[in-house]
Amino acid sequence: MRLKGEISYPDEEEEGKKEMHSISAGVPQHLKLVVGYALTKKKTISFLQPKLQGLARNKGILFVAIDQNRPLSDQGPFDIVLHKLSGRNWCQIIEDYRQKHPEVTVLDPPDAIQHVHNRQSMLQDVADLNLSDCYGKVSVPRQLVITEDPSSIPDAVTKAGLVLPLVAKPLIADGSAKSHELSLAYDQYSLSNLEPPLVLQEFVNHGGVLFKVYIVGEAIKVVRRFSLPDVSKRELSKNAGVFRFPRVSCAAASADDADLDPGVAELPPRPLLESLAKELRCRLGLRLFNIDIIREHGTRDHFYVIDINYFPGKQCGLELRSSSTNWYGKMPEYEHIFTDFFLSLVQSKYRKRPTVECAYWKNNNGNVS
Ligand SMILES: Nc1ncnc2c1ncn2[C@@H]1O[C@H](COP(=O)(O)OP(=O)(O)OP(=O)(O)O)[C@@H](O)[C@H]1O
Ligand SMILES: O=P(O)(O)O[C@H]1[C@H](O)[C@H](O)[C@H](OP(=O)(O)O)[C@@H](OP(=O)(O)O)[C@@H]1O
Ligand SMILES: [Mg+2]
Ligand SMILES: [Mg+2]
Numbered sequence: 579m580r581l582k583g584e585i586s587y588p589d590e591e592e593e594g595k596k597e598m599h600s601i602s603a604g605v606p607q608h609l610k611l612v613v614g615y616a617l618t619k620k621k622t623i624s625f626l627q628p629k630l631q632g633l634a635r636n637k638g639i640l641f642v643a644i645d646q647n648r649p650l651s652d653q654g655p656f657d658i659v660l661h662k663l664s665g666r667n668w669c670q671i672i673e674d675y676r677q678k679h680p681e682v683t684v685l686d687p688p689d690a691i692q693h694v695h696n697r698q699s700m701l702q703d704v705a706d707l708n709l710s711d712c713y714g715k716v717s718v719p720r721q722l723v724i725t726e727d728p729s730s731i732p733d734a735v736t737k738a739g740l741v742l743p744l745v746a747k748p749l750i751a752d753g754s755a756k757s758h759e760l761s762l763a764y765d766q767y768s769l770s771n772l773e774p775p776l777v778l779q780e781f782v783n784h785g786g787v788l789f790k791v792y793i794v795g796e797a798i799k800v801v802r803r804f805s806l807p808d809v810s811k812r813e814l815s816k817n818a819g820v821f822r823f824p825r826v827s828c829a830a831a832s833a834d835d836a837d838l839d840p841g842v843a844e845l846p847p848r849p850l851l852e853s854l855a856k857e858l859r860c861r862l863g864l865r866l867f868n869i870d871i872i873r874e875h876g877t878r879d880h881f882y883v884i885d886i887n888y889f890p891g892k893q894c895g896l897e898l899r900s901s902s903t904n905w906y907g908k909m910p911e912y913e914h915i916f917t918d919f920f921l922s923l924v925q926s927k928y929r930k931r932p933t934v935e936c937a938y939w940k941n942n943n944g945n946v947s
Contacts, residue, residue: 616661617660630916657924672688686888696751697750700751707858711853714847716883721780722735735766736766742764744781747779759822763819772820783875785841788802795922798848
């Protein structure tokens with residue numbers, strides 16, 4: 579999907595391939611670390627943009643594509659393995675590799691990724707944390723998991739005391755198209771037409787603006803995004819049924835520069851996000867993820883986490899910033915943030931050694947092909 583006014587790159591596919599080819603030839607002079615990556619072709623092109631590759635090379639970072647048709651242990655050696663692929667088979671491969679190569683930083687452990695691929699477990703850590711301090715309170719919307727017979731849904735919603743409208747989301751959030759098929763329900767009886775397993779989450783009015791908090795190690799970047807509009811009591815009383823709505827992440831343009839009510843647009847307090855991010859990094863065991871967070875409309879500091887995603891990217895196209903010449907991925911300056919993060923991982927491992935030795939360099943007796 580090309581957004582209006584997008585800078586026209588030469589065909590990204592070709593550009594990506596050309597750049598990818600040059601990366602193996604363009605090994606950094608002062609090689610510090612090797613990042614093996616296993617990503618879909620689409621994500622490889624959207625994440626490994628020429629600017630990231632160039633900056634990485636200047637910082638002594640070599641990206642090497644993992645051949646998914648060869649044993650992972652026969653490849654490398656790597657200092658870091660960066661991955662985002664679906665399927666049990668890959669999960670097993672990367673877990674076996676982690677056990678055999680504790681010296682390699684795997685971003686991120688498969689079981690931690692699986693944890694956020696379920697819309698119940700992904701939010702449980704936020705609920706357990708129950709963060710509340712002088713900067714505000716962070717909760718999760720009340721929700722109900724339905725795994726059985728859909729005809730039981732209306733009674734289950736009544737019994738749970740959930741307040742309409744409800745957002746119906748597939749329970750499994752594994753990145754498949756189906757996992758992003760969401761609906762808004764104005765009455766509970768229509769819910770029996772939906773297909774479990776699903777989670778029913780109370781819709782929280784939030785002024786139509788959502789905050790995406792991107793976390794890369796200890797770095798935090800927040801962007802505003804347009805979201806679903808509020809549902810008034812009048813609208814609720816006049817409507818019935820369940821309505822599918824399109825993917826907001828991909829479709830929503832940035833609201834960073836929109837003219838919005840300050841009470842709606844004001845970013846969540848930085849110290850609150852830092853506390854939340856620090857706790858979730860530890861509890862989730864993830865270093866690359868984003869948090870979708872909304873402010874309850876009418877409050878200044880009551881926030882709800884509604885979604886957590888592992889290693890999000892620019893899949894849905896680049897985001898137009900205020901001027902059409904200024905394009906960033908969803909996470910502004912993500913190139914610097916990611917390269918600094920990769921270096922920090924390796925430096926923390928080799929801190930006791932006078933110089934940073936790179937597994938790749940060592941194994942090739944300094945002859946880097
Ligand atoms: N409980 C809620 N209250 C209000 N709005 C909600 C709620 N849950 C979801 N939404 C709206 O629906 C959008 C999509 O919801 P969510 O992020 O959970 O779906 P997703 O498929 O995981 O999306 P993503 O592409 O971010 O992974 C949110 O960005 C927000 O606009
Ligand atoms: O606009 P965002 O950064 O939210 O878009 C993300 C989205 O949130 C999900 O993280 C997607 O990953 P999946 O949940 O696995 O589909 C990302 O897609 P990806 O293919 O780029 O990882 C979106 O970029
Ligand atoms: Mg989301
Ligand atoms: Mg999501």
